[in-house]
Amino acid sequence: MFQKVLVANRGEIAVRIIRALQEMGIASVGVYSELDRDALHVQRADEAYLLGGPTAAESYLRIDRILEVCAESGAQAVHPGYGFLAENAAFAKACEDAGITFIGPSAAAIEAMGSKTRARELMKAAGVPIVPGTTDPVESVDDARRIIQSDIGFPVAVKAAGGGGGKGFRVALSDDELQDAFEGAAREGEKFFGDSTVYLERYLPDPRHVEVQVLADRHGNVIHLGERDCSVQRRHQKLIEESPAPAVDEELRERIGRIGVEAARAVDYVGAGTVEGLLQDGEYFFLEMNTRVQVEHCVTEMTTGVDIVREGIRAAAGEALSVAQDDVVLRGHAIECRINAEDASKNFAPAPGQITSYREPAGPGVRVDSGVGPGSEITPMYDPLVAKLIVWDADREQATQRMLRALAEYEIGGLKTLLPFHAALLATEQWARGETCRDLLEDHDWLKALAFPKAAPATDSDEGEVVEHAYTVEVSGRKFDVKVIGPPYGGAVNGAAPAPAATKPRRAERAGGSGGGGGDELVSPLQGNMWKVLVEQGQEVQEGQLVCIIEAMKMENEIAAHKAGVIERLAVKEGEPIASGATIAVIKAA
Numbered sequence: 001m002f003q004k005v006l007v008a009n010r011g012e013i014a015v016r017i018i019r020a021l022q023e024m025g026i027a028s029v030g031v032y033s034e035l036d037r038d039a040l041h042v043q044r045a046d047e048a049y050l051l052g053g054p055t056a057a058e059s060y061l062r063i064d065r066i067l068e069v070c071a072e073s074g075a076q077a078v079h080p081g082y083g084f085l086a087e088n089a090a091f092a093k094a095c096e097d098a099g100i101t102f103i104g105p106s107a108a109a110i111e112a113m114g115s116k117t118r119a120r121e122l123m124k125a126a127g128v129p130i131v132p133g134t135t136d137p138v139e140s141v142d143d144a145r146r147i148i149q150s151d152i153g154f155p156v157a158v159k160a161a162g163g164g165g166g167k168g169f170r171v172a173l174s175d176d177e178l179q180d181a182f183e184g185a186a187r188e189g190e191k192f193f194g195d196s197t198v199y200l201e202r203y204l205p206d207p208r209h210v211e212v213q214v215l216a217d218r219h220g221n222v223i224h225l226g227e228r229d230c231s232v233q234r235r236h237q238k239l240i241e242e243s244p245a246p247a248v249d250e251e252l253r254e255r256i257g258r259i260g261v262e263a264a265r266a267v268d269y270v271g272a273g274t275v276e277g278l279l280q281d282g283e284y285f286f287l288e289m290n291t292r293v294q295v296e297h298c299v300t301e302m303t304t305g306v307d308i309v310r311e312g313i314r315a316a317a318g319e320a321l322s323v324a325q326d327d328v329v330l331r332g333h334a335i336e337c338r339i340n341a342e343d344a345s346k347n348f349a350p351a352p353g354q355i356t357s358y359r360e361p362a363g364p365g366v367r368v369d370s371g372v373g374p375g376s377e378i379t380p381m382y383d384p385l386v387a388k389l390i391v392w393d394a395d396r397e398q399a400t401q402r403m404l405r406a407l408a409e410y411e412i413g414g415l416k417t418l419l420p421f422h423a424a425l426l427a428t429e430q431w432a433r434g435e436t437c438r439d440l441l442e443d444h445d446w447l448k449a450l451a452f453p454k455a456a457p458a459t460d461s462d463e464g465e466v467v468e469h470a471y472t473v474e475v476s477g478r479k480f481d482v483k484v485i486g487p488p489y490g491g492a493v494n495g496a497a498p499a500p501a502a503t504k505p506r507r508a509e510r511a512g513g514s515g516g517g518g519g520d521e522l523v524s525p526l527q528g529n530m531w532k533v534l535v536e537q538g539q540e541v542q543e544g545q546l547v548c549i550i551e552a553m554k555m556e557n558e559i560a561a562h563k564a565g566v567i568e569r570l571a572v573k574e575g576e577p578i579a580s581g582a583t584i585a586v587i588k589a590a
């Protein structure tokens, strides 16, 4: 077994891996960017090294520097987590070449699954069912039209070969949408993956996203740990995951499990991996394989009791899996909610900022995997995941009740998060019936009802400032919670106050924190590239109307109008970089 492992990641997954290492008696080496000096994963690691500047390119994506830190620290292996370098075959290869064990599959397996056309070809050959369509790249719109006419029919999905997770995915319902879909998918493929190759699949109108967790070692053992349902997603970002899948019975579970195992065997997989697929009308199709540990691995850990991260480390070190397929027993039901720093009422706009007060839920069946604490800064530079809240209970209904209880217990001050969104969604009939909730996630009126309490109008000087103080008082032996709203006092607010969260300045929200303040200016809450501008100067817009989409960290972030009015000035152009805090538009009340 390794004595020392470098964790090439940040946030909750870095903390998760460090915890596994600690339990295994392995020393951990953390790495960080200039923005992450005070981050939790840095505090938790046994030792930590600066990688470089604030952007991912200057830090967590620097292969040369990470290998240098391995040499400097004496780490024998690297755990990549998810994102960043996790599915970078060149990194796996560079590790191999440097004599460092990459905790994951071979570079060849990463590469095979990285090309979606190659993966489809391999799976087809291995007898794994794929979504009907092409396994070869489609060269032109005319070729696509021919293939659709003879084999696939409309509607059709056009997907980028270098894609995955929905990037470079377009739908053409009929022939007149084909050219746009084809060119759109190719353009996105080029932009995000440097590869404009596309392929075609039959478009399934209402599938469920069902994936299966697999584990493999170097001794020929490949097992599966059952499936997860990740159908609650928006713009291809998963929001809620659960296991077992509501639409999967014992017979289908075995079939999906076998498909996962066969897919892994076909590429000589080693470690923890996930085979993603679509389930429609009892038919299951391979979609892609993620050659890494996934965000949602925790729900499977809860239902199987198997530590997936630990098994991945064992496998990389050449040890056999500690469980055989027959030992795997699924018990109860687990649900995971992704707690992102986003405002669901504003089209899931990013809401970075500093966490003031912070208290995690606890109690029976509750697990929190987070990378933050009080005072942590959620920067727009990295992904918006603050924490994952996972619960377990005997069945889906009770797990849902437990999740609602845990969400209510969770206190994250100073930041807008998806906590209220999850509480609202899990209370719906649609969720109770096990539906995919796709309509709700696009229902602007429903989402708008989740708006955070409006801040009082801005004041120019501190003179008119109004703050809210919460106190607990006892009157004749009975406890009352009172709120006093008025000018701030100069006394010690922190020391004697009930909790830091109780003192909440009621100033106007910082424009940067919400995508809009009390004024006319709509400012960018994050740094990125202007991907799409959907309004024109002089146009009238409604509050909450989509203004533009900013691409940052491979995520599309929708920016909505912070108020109704007329676009007096439009300060952005598609394709241009935009800084955090920069003006997008000036909207004057009509």
Ligand code: MV4
Pocket (backbone or CB within 6 Å): 131, 157, 164, 165, 166, 169, 201, 202, 203, 204, 205, 207, 208, 209, 230, 231, 232, 233, 236, 237, 278, 436
């Ligand atoms: C599809 C599809 C329909 N037909 N492929 C791909 C990435 C993943 N994020 C969702 N993907 C889909 N691929 C074909 N051929 C529909 C989706 C899809 C989806 C699937 C299940 C549950 C929710 C979904 C939300 C958006 C898109």
